[in-house]
Amino acid sequence: MRVVILGGRGQLGRECEAVLASAHEVITADLPEVDITRPDSLVPLIEHVRPDAIVNCAAFTDVDRAEQERPLAHAVNADGARILAEVARARSAFLVHISTDYVFDGARSPPMAYTEADPPAPINWYGRTKLAGEQAIREVAPRYAILRTAWQIGRAHV
Secondary structure, eight states: OEEEEETTTSHHHHHHHHHHTTTSEEEEEOTTTOOTTOHHHHHHHHHHHOOSEEEEOOOOOOHHHHHHOHHHHHIIIIIHHHHHHHHHHHHTOEEEEEEEGGGSOSOSOTTOOOOTTSOOOOOSHHHHHHHHHHHHHHHHOSSEEEEEESOOOOGGGO
16 A cells, blocks of 8 residues: 655654554655645645555644644644645545544543544644544545544654
8 A cells, every 4th residue: 555644754754654664655745845735735746646545644733832823723734634635535545634632621530531422622722723624524535534642652752
């Protein structure tokens, strides 16, 4: 299977590449070469590579800075996710989108985990933009998986 990982130079992207590369042909891309908020940047890569799957590790992840840079956070996390969903649909590629537990309000006491059936209730801009990205993918992409994660640590930290 041919897989494109977007946000491939970030910690999550590098870890996904390390895991997937043993069984798949993996191509990574990241800023500045490929920008998920710009179809003119993204489409040529996808048309050239013709992936079976796209893994979206690209995101605006600075939770505090998202409050000050709302348009940029929304452009990456919400609009970028919609653009990826459109590109995946046009290419008939499966889209794997990495989201966050910040789509929830955090009011549930540990060890009670949230499930996909729980209603989202983000309390900050970062969570709102990530939820908007999830909603865009559900509306546009015919084949997708949305993974909500909390903390990620790489093998160098284990």
